[in-house]
Amino acid sequence: MGNADLRELAALSTVSLDDVRGSVVAVDAHNWLYRYLTTTVRWTRDEVYTTADGEEVANLVGLVQGLPRFFEHDITPVFVFDGGVTELKDDEIESRREQKRKAKEKLEEALERGDKIEAARLESQTQRLTTVIQETSRELLDLLDVPYIEAPAEGEAQAAYMARRGDADYVGSEDYDTLLFGAPLTLRGLTSKGDPELMDLDATLEAHGITWEQLVDVGILCGTDFNPGVKGIGPKTALSAVKEHGDLWGVLDARGLHVEFADRIRDLFLDPPVTDEYEYDADIDPDVAAAREYVVDAWEVDPDEVARGFERIEESLVQTGLDRWT
Amino acid sequence: MFKAIVSASTLRDALDSVSVLVDECKIRLNEDELAIRAVDPANVGMVDLALDAAAFESYEADGGVIGVNLSRLEDIAGMANAGDLVHLELDEETRKLHIRIDGLSYTLALIDPDSIRQEPDIPDLDLPATIVLEGNQLDRGIKAADMVSDHIALRVDEDEEAFFIEAEGDTDDVDLELGRDDLIDLAAGPANSLFSLDYLKDMNKAIPGDAEVTVELGEEFPVKLHYEIAEGMGQVTYMLAPRIQSD
Numbered sequence: 001m002g003n004a005d006l007r008e009l010a011a012l013s014t015v016s017l018d019d020v021r022g023s024v025v026a027v028d029a030h031n032w033l034y035r036y037l038t039t040t041v042r043w044t045r046d047e048v049y050t051t052a053d054g055e056e057v058a059n060l061v062g063l064v065q066g067l068p069r070f071f072e073h074d075i076t077p078v079f080v081f082d083g084g085v086t087e088l089k090d091d092e093i094e095s096r097r098e099q100k101r102k103a104k105e106k107l108e109e110a111l112e113r114g115d116k117i118e119a120a121r122l123e124s125q126t127q128r129l130t131t132v133i134q135e136t137s138r139e140l141l142d143l144l145d146v147p148y149i150e151a152p153a154e155g156e157a158q159a160a161y162m163a164r165r166g167d168a169d170y171v172g173s174e175d176y177d178t179l180l181f182g183a184p185l186t187l188r189g190l191t192s193k194g195d196p197e198l199m200d201l202d203a204t205l206e207a208h209g210i211t212w213e214q215l216v217d218v219g220i221l222c223g224t225d226f227n228p229g230v231k232g233i234g235p236k237t238a239l240s241a242v243k244e245h246g247d248l249w250g251v252l253d254a255r256g257l258h259v260e261f262a263d264r265i266r267d268l269f270l271d272p273p274v275t276d277e278y279e280y281d282a283d284i285d286p287d288v289a290a291a292r293e294y295v296v297d298a299w300e301v302d303p304d305e306v307a308r309g310f311e312r313i314e315e316s317l318v319q320t321g322l323d324r325w326t
Numbered sequence: 327m328f329k330a331i332v333s334a335s336t337l338r339d340a341l342d343s344v345s346v347l348v349d350e351c352k353i354r355l356n357e358d359e360l361a362i363r364a365v366d367p368a369n370v371g372m373v374d375l376a377l378d379a380a381a382f383e384s385y386e387a388d389g390g391v392i393g394v395n396l397s398r399l400e401d402i403a404g405m406a407n408a409g410d411l412v413h414l415e416l417d418e419e420t421r422k423l424h425i426r427i428d429g430l431s432y433t434l435a436l437i438d439p440d441s442i443r444q445e446p447d448i449p450d451l452d453l454p455a456t457i458v459l460e461g462n463q464l465d466r467g468i469k470a471a472d473m474v475s476d477h478i479a480l481r482v483d484e485d486e487e488a489f490f491i492e493a494e495g496d497t498d499d500v501d502l503e504l505g506r507d508d509l510i511d512l513a514a515g516p517a518n519s520l521f522s523l524d525y526l527k528d529m530n531k532a533i534p535g536d537a538e539v540t541v542e543l544g545e546e547f548p549v550k551l552h553y554e555i556a557e558g559m560g561q562v563t564y565m566l567a568p569r570i571q572s573d
Contacts, residue, residue: 021369021406072368090444091419212552257446317570318369318569318570319370319569319570320567320568320570321369321567322370322371322548322565323446325450325547325548325567
């Protein structure tokens, strides 16, 4: 989820997808899929993506609706899936599970009351990436020849690492945490209709006169996925405190505070578990017919729901761009 | 510095050729010509326009670049009668373009050129076939194709020495054959490419029916469409990227 407090510090600008035409974007797969699940689930009837066995595969609708945006702008997405759960994140996941359990209870109440709008809103909060969603997402990406990578731990960290090495031009995520993971350029809003937002790490550091390490320290003070943050410290206070005292330890000493596992959290951002073992083919050659069969026949998704998406994918494949000849 | 007088019809022909592809563009006010190069947002269709200084009644410029909203400028040009002269003068201080047409004065706010999409590089194309035909003939083929499909094949048959405009619809087909005698000129070569009619229709709209159109074509290559405006003192070249042909 990351900490939205970082938005106050981030250097952001609006770009159009045309501006990033031809680029490679390492997409935080869970983050991207989750966005589609919450919006797809919120606005469509669940019959369209539920199999006769009761298995929900809204992710397939999300993929078919979301991928054309990349293809139409000649952007290669490389989806980076999360690996194992980082130990320190257990608390966060546990509390998210707890939130979902509560949302589910409220959902049942809302359904009993017949409050459909509230029910739809709560339904979206109970979504999680099931094993079926994990597997079918990968299988559909295979059929569409879209590259994906398995991160050893955090997908975001792996995506940021690939961008730092120059193997991706941008990281695609809604999370401001990509800044802490050292992603040089992040595209936010790839799942929404309008222009995306470009988040620039160097410009952020320059604007505040701090280093990447100091930004991580600011993040830890405000709270991250791995720690709750220090009560009463917001981004502005954290920034001036880190600048005044040099680093996290300086701030903690000066204020007589303690952040549990602070050194390990710092390492998770500055030196996270990532792999060099990734290879991908940016030349995408989807088998649209097979993908359609997979979604519509094998997983019983309402054909009308994905017709336009597949059409857009097909169209984006047959029309070439003039840049191919320059 | 930019100060020019131009006939309304020349200005309209020039603007039309660009506005079918983009809403905003940069105009280069070079010493010897006015030049525009623009590509549509999807990078599929491109226009390269040059209007020589001689195409104007009078022309003074020193190499500046301005950004304009084309539909606004076209609306203003549309206020003129065909024979009217349009006076254009750039106010460097306010970055506005003063336009005068027969007593009517219009002050057009310009757009920051840096906010407009970069001018594209011209594709490096060496196309094996060249067909020269009348704008009307091309128009006829495009209109017919549009009745049955949303894409169109342009093809040269080297043995028959003929140019074909073809479209395959779901149910109906259209085929226009233009032999050497129907054409103004033909340099036959291996050429067969498929294009989106949406784009070609828009480009065709800007091509005058009596213009001599030079079509350069290859196999699964972009097509180049070239024609002249302002009695040969203006040059327009369109480039359109092909669709990949399915078997």
